[in-house]
Amino acid sequence: MKVLHIAEANGGVEKYLEMLLKNTTDYKNVLICSNLFSEIQSEKQYSLDFSRTLSPIRNIKIIKKIRSIIKIENPDIVFCHSTFAGIWGRIALIGLHKKVVYNPHGWAFDMDTSNIKKSIFTIIERMFSVVTDKYMMISEYEYQSAKRHHITNANKLSIVMNAVDEGALLDDANVNLNSDVIEMLEDKFVIGMVGRIDLQKGPDIFIKMANIVKKDIPNAYFVIVGDGKMKNEITRLADENKLSDSLLITGWVNNTAMYIKQFDISILLSRWEGFGLVLAEYMFLNKPIISTNVGAITNLINDSRSGILIESEDYESAAKVVKNLYTNQDQRQQLANNGLKYANENLTVEKFISNYRDFIEEL
Numbered sequence: 001m002k003v004l005h006i007a008e009a010n011g012g013v014e015k016y017l018e019m020l021l022k023n024t025t026d027y028k029n030v031l032i033c034s035n036l037f038s039e040i041q042s043e044k045q046y047s048l049d050f051s052r053t054l055s056p057i058r059n060i061k062i063i064k065k066i067r068s069i070i071k072i073e074n075p076d077i078v079f080c081h082s083t084f085a086g087i088w089g090r091i092a093l094i095g096l097h098k099k100v101v102y103n104p105h106g107w108a109f110d111m112d113t114s115n116i117k118k119s120i121f122t123i124i125e126r127m128f129s130v131v132t133d134k135y136m137m138i139s140e141y142e143y144q145s146a147k148r149h150h151i152t153n154a155n156k157l158s159i160v161m162n163a164v165d166e167g168a169l170l171d172d173a174n175v176n177l178n179s180d181v182i183e184m185l186e187d188k189f190v191i192g193m194v195g196r197i198d199l200q201k202g203p204d205i206f207i208k209m210a211n212i213v214k215k216d217i218p219n220a221y222f223v224i225v226g227d228g229k230m231k232n233e234i235t236r237l238a239d240e241n242k243l244s245d246s247l248l249i250t251g252w253v254n255n256t257a258m259y260i261k262q263f264d265i266s267i268l269l270s271r272w273e274g275f276g277l278v279l280a281e282y283m284f285l286n287k288p289i290i291s292t293n294v295g296a297i298t299n300l301i302n303d304s305r306s307g308i309l310i311e312s313e314d315y316e317s318a319a320k321v322v323k324n325l326y327t328n329q330d331q332r333q334q335l336a337n338n339g340l341k342y343a344n345e346n347l348t349v350e351k352f353i354s355n356y357r358d359f360i361e362e363l
Contacts, residue, residue, distance in 0.1 A: 001360070002028040004075035006066060008050040008085040010036045011196055012277045016138075017081070017166045017357055023353045027360075032066060038254065044073070052084055059088070064343050067092035076223060077363060079136070083108045083121075084288070090128050099363055103136045104129070106274020107145055111200070112312075125151050137298035138162040138275045160359050163352035164280040164343070172257035173285055184248065185262050188221035191322060192263040194256050194278045195270075197228030197249070202269035202292070204316045207234060209269070211241040212319035217326055220246065225259045227251045259358060260285050265325055271312050273297050279307075283343035288335040290321050303329050306339040 005021070007013050014037050021029045021075050022041045029042040029175050034050040045177065046069055053059065066088055077099040080089035108121040129152035137143040137159045146157055176182070193211065195201035203224060210222045222243065224234070231249065238247050250259065256278070260266065266282040266289050273295035280300065282289050289307035291297050301307035308325075310317040325332050 001077070002030065002073065002075040003077045003079065003360070004030040004032065004070065004073055005079045006032045006085045006089040006151075007037070007080060007081040008052075008088070009082040009105070010034055012275070013081050014038070014040070015277060016105070016162065019168075019349060019352075020356065022165070023349060024356070028075075031050050031073060032069055032087060034273060036363060040333060050084070063088050063092045067096070070096060077360070079103055081105060083320065086128065087124070089344055090131050094131055098135050100131060101134045101136055102132045103138065104142065104274065105138060106295070107142065110145055110242055110272055110274070113272040122149050122151070123265065124150070129153075129156070130256045134158060134271070134359075136160050136359060139346050140298035140299050142274055155257070158359055158362075160355045161352065162275045162277060162280070163347045163349050164277065164284055165349045166284045166343070166347075167349070169257050169281055169284055172255045173261045175255055175258045177258050177262065181248070182262075185221055185223075187219065189217055189219050189265075190221050190223060190263050191265045191267060191332070192223035192225065192259065193267040193269070194225040194281070195268060196226050197224065197230045197234055199225075199230065200271055200273075201228075202271055202312075203228075203230055203234045204237060204270040205313060205318070206267060207237045207241065207243065207247075208315040209267075209322065210238075210247070212284065212316065213322050214243060214246060216323055220326075222247045223259060223263070225253060225256050235285070255258060257281065260287060263287050265290060265320070267291070267324055268297070269310075269312075269315075270297065276300060280343055280347045283339035283347070286336045286340045288325060288332040289339060290318055290325075291356040300342075302338070302342070305335070307335055 007017055018040050031042045031045045035047040079101045080086040081103050082105045109118045135157050143157055143159050193206050197203045213220050223267055238244050266287040268276055268291045270292055275296045291301055291307055292312045293309040294312050303309040308321045
């Protein structure tokens with residue numbers, strides 16, 4: 001069985017594919033991906049310049065290249081991952097008589113954007129359902145959202161819950177950070193987030209929260225593990241709030257676990273979220289979580305049991321929860337233990353791969 005995957009977005013999608021392909025080596029896995037991806041275990045990996053663009057000529061060139069690779073590889077099944085790859089890939093596949101699966105990794109119409117854009121994304125997804133054999137949802141929220149927006153027939157929709165390769169994650173956590181970073185965080189109460197520094201992940205909300213927390217917790221230290229187009233804006237916001245001496249922005253790192261290991265509280269203040277894979281990583285690393293009551297996060301976090309949920313944009317409530325947890329170590333540990341229990345029962349790679357194989361066989 002040859003399975004070809006097309007993926008444009010790095011970050012969570014890249015981690016997802018790294019886990020999937022590593023654990024399905026009995027299939028012939030081929031990957032067409034962004035040149036920003038690292039090398040992923042597969043039979044063959046094609047790295048293309050997948051820069052997002054509105055240029056029709058540029059998009060046509062990308063589609064032609066994808067189509068030519070599909071013809072060369074002649075796969076049995078093609079998976080398209082996330083919005084842009086879903087559009088390019090499904091256009092490229094028209095007339096090639098392949099089984100086509102779309103995995104949105106968070107619907108574009110669920111983003112925090114204008115109603116006009118949401119309507120356009122909804123119409124586009126409905127159009128492409130005609131050339132899609134199956135949809136593989138990564139969460140219950142994503143599944144229900146597809147039904148609410150009448151994207152396709154319900155019999156085309158399946159849920160294969162996302163997961164974390166917990167063994168690899170724990171191995172990564174055992175790697176020591178640079179001694180300079182360890183010294184910087186020593187004797188600090190570390191509040192951290194992992195994610196792209198862009199609007200979706202709420203890094204600006206994180207900094208506004210940090211500004212309040214720092215006034216009451218002098219030894220608080222804030223870590224953002226990631227990079228992105230808002231980095232300069234976030235750095236400037238931190239400077240304005242006199243947080244520069246209490247903030248570390250790591251940039252892109254391959255091993256996020258060694259930073260998470262240092263967190264006393266783990267944060268994800270997303271404005272929208274198709275899954276929130278890093279929440280599962282926080283859980284497996286036994287960290288208390290504060291996150292937002294949006295999207296699929298509500299499928300993962302049982303509020304006040306396996307984490308604390310606040311409303312999106314509410315940095316004041318986030319700061320209040322941080323301060324409360326700072327003074328209550330028992331509650332922090334209880335939240336972390338409940339999260340770990342949930343992850344071990346629902347988010348293991350073994351369960352994910354078993355469900356994925358069932359999906360493939362049914363297809």
